[in-house]
Amino acid sequence: xxxxxxxxxxxxxxxxxxxxxxxxxxxxxxxxxxxxxxxxxxxxxxxxxxxxxxxxxxxxxxxxxxxxxxxxxxxxxxxxxxxxxxxxxxxxxxxxxxxxxxxxxxxxxxxxxxxxxxxxxxxxxxxxxxxxxxxxxxxxxxxxxxxxxxxxxxxxxxxxxxxxxxxxxxxxxxxxxxxxxxxxxxxxxxxxxxxxxxxxxxxxxxxxxxxxxxxxxxxxxxxxxxxxxxxxxxxxxxxxxxxxxxxxxxxxxxxxxxxxxxxxxxxxxxxxxxxxxxxxxxxxxxxxxxxxxxxxxxxxxxxxxxxxxxxxxxxxxxxxxxxxxxxxxxxxxxxxxxxxxxxxxxxxxxxxxxxxxxxxxxxxxxxxxx
Amino acid sequence: xxxxxxxxxxxxxxxxxxxxxxxxxxxxxxxxxxxxxxxxxxxxxxxxxxxxxxxxxxxxxxxxxxxxxxxxxxxxxxxxxxxxxxxxxxxxxxxxxxxxxxxxxxxxxxxxxxxxxxxxxxxxxxxxxxxxxxxxxxxxxxxxxxxxxxxxxxxxxxxxxxxxxxxxxxxxxxxxxxxxxxxxxxxxxxxxxxxxxxxxxxxxxxxxxxxxxxxxxxxxxxxxxxxxxxxxxxxxxxxxxxxxxxxxxxxxxxxxxxxxxxxxxxxxxxxxxxxxxxxxxxxxxxxxxxxx
Amino acid sequence: xxxxxxxxxxxxxxxxxxxxxxxxxxxxxxxxxxxxxxxxxxxxxxxxxxxxxxxxxxxxxxxxxxxxxxxxxxxxxxxxxxxxxxxxxxxxxxxxxxxxxxxxxxxxxxxxxxxxxxxxxxxxxxxxxxxxxxxxxxxxxxxxxxxxxxxxxxxxxxxxxxxxxxxxxxxxxxxxxxxxxxxxxxxxxxxxxxxxxxxxxxxxxxxxxxxxxxxxxxxxxxxxxxxxxxxxxxxxxxxx
Numbered sequence: 056x057x058x059x060x061x062x063x064x065x066x067x068x069x070x071x072x073x074x075x076x077x078x079x080x081x082x083x084x085x086x087x088x089x090x091x092x093x094x095x096x097x098x099x100x101x102x103x104x105x106x107x108x109x110x111x112x113x114x115x116x117x118x119x120x121x122x123x124x125x126x127x128x129x130x131x132x133x134x135x136x137x138x139x140x141x142x143x144x145x146x147x148x149x150x151x152x153x154x155x156x157x158x159x160x161x162x163x164x165x166x167x168x169x170x171x172x173x174x175x176x177x178x179x180x181x182x183x184x185x186x187x188x189x190x191x192x193x194x195x196x197x198x199x200x201x202x203x204x205x206x207x208x209x210x211x212x213x214x215x216x217x218x219x220x221x222x223x224x225x226x227x228x229x230x231x232x233x234x235x236x237x238x239x240x241x242x243x244x245x246x247x248x249x250x251x252x253x254x255x256x257x258x259x260x261x262x263x264x265x266x267x268x269x270x271x272x273x274x275x276x277x278x279x280x281x282x283x284x285x286x287x288x289x290x291x292x293x294x295x296x297x298x299x300x301x302x303x304x305x306x307x308x309x310x311x312x313x314x315x316x317x318x319x320x321x322x323x324x325x326x327x328x329x330x331x332x333x334x335x336x337x338x339x340x341x342x343x344x345x346x347x348x349x350x351x352x353x354x355x356x357x358x359x360x361x362x363x364x365x366x367x368x369x370x371x372x373x374x375x376x377x378x379x380x381x382x383x384x385x386x387x388x389x390x391x392x393x394x395x396x397x398x399x400x401x402x403x404x405x406x407x408x409x410x411x412x413x414x415x416x417x418x419x420x421x422x423x424x425x
Numbered sequence: 426x427x428x429x430x431x432x433x434x435x436x437x438x439x440x441x442x443x444x445x446x447x448x449x450x451x452x453x454x455x456x457x458x459x460x461x462x463x464x465x466x467x468x469x470x471x472x473x474x475x476x477x478x479x480x481x482x483x484x485x486x487x488x489x490x491x492x493x494x495x496x497x498x499x500x501x502x503x504x505x506x507x508x509x510x511x512x513x514x515x516x517x518x519x520x521x522x523x524x525x526x527x528x529x530x531x532x533x534x535x536x537x538x539x540x541x542x543x544x545x546x547x548x549x550x551x552x553x554x555x556x557x558x559x560x561x562x563x564x565x566x567x568x569x570x571x572x573x574x575x576x577x578x579x580x581x582x583x584x585x586x587x588x589x590x591x592x593x594x595x596x597x598x599x600x601x602x603x604x605x606x607x608x609x610x611x612x613x614x615x616x617x618x619x620x621x622x623x624x625x626x627x628x629x630x631x632x633x634x635x636x637x638x639x640x641x642x643x644x645x646x647x648x649x650x651x652x653x654x655x656x657x658x659x660x661x662x663x664x665x666x667x668x669x670x671x672x673x674x675x676x677x678x679x680x681x682x683x684x685x686x687x688x689x690x691x692x693x694x695x696x697x698x699x700x701x702x703x704x705x706x707x708x709x710x711x712x713x714x715x716x717x
Numbered sequence: 718x719x720x721x722x723x724x725x726x727x728x729x730x731x732x733x734x735x736x737x738x739x740x741x742x743x744x745x746x747x748x749x750x751x752x753x754x755x756x757x758x759x760x761x762x763x764x765x766x767x768x769x770x771x772x773x774x775x776x777x778x779x780x781x782x783x784x785x786x787x788x789x790x791x792x793x794x795x796x797x798x799x800x801x802x803x804x805x806x807x808x809x810x811x812x813x814x815x816x817x818x819x820x821x822x823x824x825x826x827x828x829x830x831x832x833x834x835x836x837x838x839x840x841x842x843x844x845x846x847x848x849x850x851x852x853x854x855x856x857x858x859x860x861x862x863x864x865x866x867x868x869x870x871x872x873x874x875x876x877x878x879x880x881x882x883x884x885x886x887x888x889x890x891x892x893x894x895x896x897x898x899x900x901x902x903x904x905x906x907x908x909x910x911x912x913x914x915x916x917x918x919x920x921x922x923x924x925x926x927x928x929x930x931x932x933x934x935x936x937x938x939x940x941x942x943x944x945x946x947x948x949x950x951x952x953x954x955x956x957x
Contacts, residue, residue: 131517135515135517137517137520137521139524191698191701191702194701194702195701196516197516197517197520198454198459198460198516198520198660199656199701201460201462201520202460202649202652202653202656202697203697203698203701205462205648205649205652206649206652206653206693206694206697207694209645209646209649209690210649210690210691210693210694213687213690213691214690214691216687217687217688217690217691329645330528333524333527333528336521336524337524337525337528340521376539380535380536380539380540381536383535383540384531384532384533384535384536385532385536386532387528387529387531387532387535388528388529388532388533388536390525390528390532391525391526391527391528391529391530391532392525392529393525394521394522394524394525394528395507395522395525395526395529398511398518398521398522398525399507399510399511399512399522402512402518588820588824591813591817591820591821591824592821592824594812594813594817595810595813595817595821598810598811598812598813599808599810601772601804601808602804602808602810603810603821604772604791604792604793605770605772605792605793605795605796605801605802605804605808606796606821606822606824606825606869606873607793607794607795607796607797607824607825607873608793608821608824608825609793610793
């Protein structure tokens with residue numbers, strides 16, 4: 056389908072009237088993205104001072120999830136591979152970070168460079184795991200791929216119990232993280248520091264992903280998603296492309312998991328259950344498959360919905376046991392319903408709806424169209 | 426040697442359940458080209474219905490029948506109310522919708538029943554009968570074999586010999602032509618969903634008492650094992666699902682008996698990956714996968 | 718034009734997506750006759766058949782079968798009204814056996830005894846099928862598939878048979894035999910046939926009435942014999 060579309064030469068310039076359809080985006084994509092990231096970074100910096108510590112912590116959690124959802128967006132939305140195993144990949148990253156930080160702490164090593172090194176290690180180990188799964192995934196399609204990644208999601212958390220000598224079973228590991236540098240002052244809130252870390256990592260990840268999506272690789276990702284045969288005929292190495300997409304998204308999932316570990320200062324298998332994998336998928340679907348901006352919506356929802364359901368349950372007069380059951384499960388139910396409804400009503404997700412709305416508004420503006 | 430015999434029989438009994446559950450997956454896959462990832466959650470919901478009915482009436486059998494009826498009903502409702510409206514153009518869409526159903530069903534069960542394990546009763550003793558000092562099958566194992574055997578035979582008979590079975594197969598293979606020949610394709614699809622979900626409910630009723638008990642997530646690992654069984658047999662082949670189920674049951678029994686029960690999830694994953702990488706169409710595939 | 722045909726279409730507009738393929742098509746097929754719709758590729762012949770059998774909803778116009786309006790009738794009910802549609806590519810279900818394919822054609826019938834008789838008659842009519850009862854549909858040759866699809870439609874004892882490109886990919890001898898069979902069925906059972914064909918010569922050789930379509934419109938309706946002899950029309954629309 057789209058291969059045919061792509062084969063049609065661009066028709067702008069053919070008529071003068073079409074001139075304003077030429078995207079005004081000249082210049083380097085990298086510079087443009089860099090500018091956006093800088094502006095976003097400054098805004099977030101301001102935000103971190105404007106809101107209370109608890110909100111800072113929530114924003115940091117959003118950032119950590121965003122790492123994972125952005126990667127999953129690239130994999131599922133752009134490359135068409137469904138992964139139910141990203142919760143397990145996040146667990147990989149989280150446990151790597153925990154082991155690495157513990158190893159440093161045990162040897163008495165300190166310094167500001169420890170955390171970046173551990174984060175890099177988390178990404179590297181997850182890349183290796185992702186490559187293994189990805190090589191298998193590249194040979195699988197649709198429901199088979201979903202089944203294998205589902206098995207990964209169910210089995211990997213169970214491994215922490217199988218090898219409890221290393222991973223300490225259900226208890227999990229604690230993650231020693233250094234306090235904020237003294238230069239920031241003695242009363243600097245720890246949550247703000249966490250938010251800075253998470254935001255910095257996530258913005259870097261988003262910058263890299265945004266460039267990847269706009270690059271030659273992004274185009275091959277989409278070509279493979281739309282029509283494998285056509286992509287192959289166009290000289291694209293389909294399997295290699297799929298493995299690459301899987302590895303990239305595994306790396307970001309690993310970083311996201313590592314950030315979660317930094318935030319919680321502990322890791323345990325319960326935090327990376329199958330439900331987490333489904334949550335990530337839901338976030339990506341609701342945000343809008345294939346749009347990085349959609350991943351932001353999804354990550355925000357992941358943090359906001361449980362918070363919302365907490366306040367809703369508080370409003371109701373319920374027995375403590377019933378309230379606890381409701382509070383634990385209401386977000387799940389809302390997620391489930393949203394997933395089904397969005398898939399049926401608006402497969403483009405929130406970002407798709409917004410873009411459609413935006414286009415409709417633009418179209419109404421006088422003088423925009425001839 | 427005694428241990429080997431015991432593990433073999435135990436594995437076959439477990440495998441019979443996987444076979445039934447895998448068969449349910451295959452039924453829907455053949456009818457609708459959807460792998461129903463919500464099947465475990467739907468089956469657990471049916472088991473909770475049985476739990477409620479049994480608690481109210483004091484009868485295991487009334488609960489058992491209620492679970493089967495609820496299973497049939499859930500399947501029909503999921504098809505009519507949800508799956509019918511999903512755009513099947515991309516194979517991802519029904520999978521994602523099924524996963525949404527998983528979240529929803531498990532959340533509702535958790536809200537209503539809480540997430541503690543509830544004991545599930547059995548109609549027959551689970552103590553193994555011993556013959557000449559050798560521990561063999563329990564009466565409950567025999568019940569499992571009997572129930573699964575009856576269901577498999579009944580399904581085989583319906584699909585191969587009855588007009589409605591012919592209609593269901595035709596509707597699955599060629600929906601448009603079937604409509605031209607007067608087959609109510611939508612109705613056949615709903616029937617297929619109902620049957621599959623009923624079989625899934627039966628499997629849940631059989632397997633839950635042998636594990637930790639009733640819990641919203643009770644079928645998660647069973648689903649993965651049964652999916653593996655279906656893939657081993659080839660998603661398109663009902664006999665393959667039965668053989669695959671027995672094979673997976675045996676493997677898990679041996680792994681858990683000789684290597685420790687916490688190794689079984691890993692064994693399932695390894696088996697699944699191995700089969701998919703070596704023979705993606707399954708060991709019983711009749712049609713070779715399309716390659717470009 | 719009178720409205721007394723077995724099949725009557727008036728002002729049919731239908732298509733896929735925004736642009737209609739059929740523009741106000743009128744058609745009348747009298748009972749007990751064979752009508753052949755001919756025309757170039759893309760004239761809308763297959764779309765016309767799909768609209769008539771309800772696979773495609775018309776956006777305007779009416780379809781009457783023996784005076785009854787078919788609007789709102791689901792596709793699967795049409796066979797109960799006496800309309801059988803053999804689709805392009807013939808639609809043999811390859812995963813089912815010959816016998817199962819044939820039985821499927823009569824499953825909707827209440828009169829089980831007559832359905833059984835109709836099945837036997839089809840086996841007598843198409844002797845090769847009787848020899849291959851247990852074979853799967855995809856193991857058959859093109860000619861056998863043609864027999865099977867036609868036979869499966871006949872098991873339902875239709876009043877009206879819609880045939881899409883029955884000659885596609887078949888040897889001339891098989892085509893001739895098919896056409897002869899259609900004529901035989903018309904004469905012996907009063908079957909009405911609407912035939913869509915690229916193979917204009919053989920279609921017009923068997924048809925009573927020829928309907929020439931071009932770009933989604935009916936250009937001419939005339940007795941088949943007259944069409945065969947109208948050189949201008951043939952040159953303009955049929956290319957021979």
